[in-house]
Amino acid sequence: MNRTDRLLAIMLELRTRDFCRAEDLAEKFETCKRTIYRDMQALSESGVPLTAVPGKGYSLMEGYFLPPIRLKPEEAMTLLLGSGYVEQNLDGEFRQHARTAQEKLEAVLPASQQEEVIRLKETVRFLPGSFFPEAQAYADYESKLVSLRTAIMGKRTVSFGYRKKFEQNNLQSGRRTVHPYGLVNISGIWYLVAYCLLRKDIRHFRLERMDGLICEAETFEKLDGFELQKYIPDQDMPFSIHVIFDASVQDRVMETRYFYLHTYKMKEDGLHVTLQVRQAEEVFHWLLSWGSKVKVIEPQSLADRIREEAEAMLGIRQKSIESC
Template sequence: MNKTDRLLAIVLELQRNKVLRAEDLAATFETSVRTIYRDIQALSEAGVSVIGAPGQGYSLMEGYFLPPVSFTVEEAVALLIGTDFIEHWFDAYYGSKSRTSRGKIEAILPEPICSEASRIRKSFRLITTAKDVVRIQEKAFLEAIRRAILEERKIRFRYSKRIAEVDGNRQSVRTVAPYGLVLHQGSWVLIAWCELRQEIRHFRLSRMSELIDLEDRFMLPADFHLDVYQPPDDRNIRVRIQVQPDIADKVRESNNFYIETVEDHTEGLLVTFRVREPEELLHSVLAWGSSVVVLEPESFRHRVRDELEKTLKRY
């Protein structure tokens, strides 16, 4: 990074953060503290209102705004594709904001950069699929849940599980304190404290119904940070299957959440899954048909065979 780019980047960092030490800036830009001192001096001489507080660091004078920033073609394309992504995946509120943002970005771009960005952007496309029917339902809940998170209000909804609970029920009513939303493998997932289970649980928005905003408040735990949160890994059961070459690509490209390893063999693939319960793989294995064979555990082999026998009796 040359000096001019670094000076601009330092101002951007100071705008994003209230106070930064010279050591912090040196680490960010992989340079020496002495170089940062010289950069700060250069910014001050150029009229940038940088304030230095001994023992604390540097900050921008309140009310200082960076002059308009110019974008390269690549940066403009990244921003415009970002607005497309937000419109496609987020709720209606942010969808409308992404459209207005796109218009503003395009309006301030110089004509040559705008034309080139438009040409490059046409080589990318976010495809709408049949799954968008489910995504419409997700979007309907996304805005309400997002508001509840920001306002720290509890919500209640009916939730459908893929696998029945011990009591045989697949549906239950949950009252939760919503902590955050995660986009995981194309599906929105709510991370929340569940009053029924008395622990943090994960809920797919696509499996929710009858969502209700509650007046009850909650306080986000001081030690919970969504950006570093890691759910406990309780997938302790390994399932291994042999996949014939004719559907090897299909299984590999399925991006199944439970896949742990995929090994190539002359006779196809050897795929290892790690699950909480083998039932979580039942529908996938049945959908792959006779081109896959369950190797272990033996109990799951019997479960697949029993399901196939039931299917055969229907025909």
């Protein structure tokens, strides 16, 4: 990093923190404290209002605004790509903000950078991750996003009916009241991370399975220490399923990026895969879709279920042939 870039980076660091020690800045920018002292002197001489407090470090006078930042083409492209992702994966309000942000950013770039950004834009594109066959379904989905986002920002309790898959693939509905902590997007699918008042613990809820979402008047405070960006969910998938895929489909299996896939290893007899699940029902139909290309090793109960289902399908086909 050259000195000009480092001076700007130091100012940005000071802008986001109350105090910065010279040793911390030296470690961050991989230089020595003597160089940081010279940088601080240079910033002060250029008119940047700095204060130094013994034992605490340097700080930037409150209210000081940084001069316009000159972005590299790659930095500008990174911001434009980020706004493009937001435009495709958030609700209408943020789509509009994303578009205007793109327009403003592109307008202030120098002509040479605009040309470079245009060329870079031709190399990457984001498409919506979720498919909605009906316009009304998409509108309902957007409405949930807006309502949940509002509730999260206002720390408002929400309630909704939730459909969850259980044994024999029956859908059972139950009313849930939760404290919404944040929204997480996984492969284009939105999940709500929330403290469930029924389970007395943090749970995850898929937006498509919510019905009758209501923002309640009651407010809440998050659990002490909870940070969405650092949150790692507990592994509540106690059951392991061992299957072997035929070598001819190993690439297709890996390309699915299947959520429950835990480990895999190629051996002489095929691709050995371990699935980690809460219950076997969660992967039953996915395994069945691979037909003769997959063999369930354990548990035996799941292997028996798949064989019974295959026999039932064969019976239906036989009856259809006989009736013709």
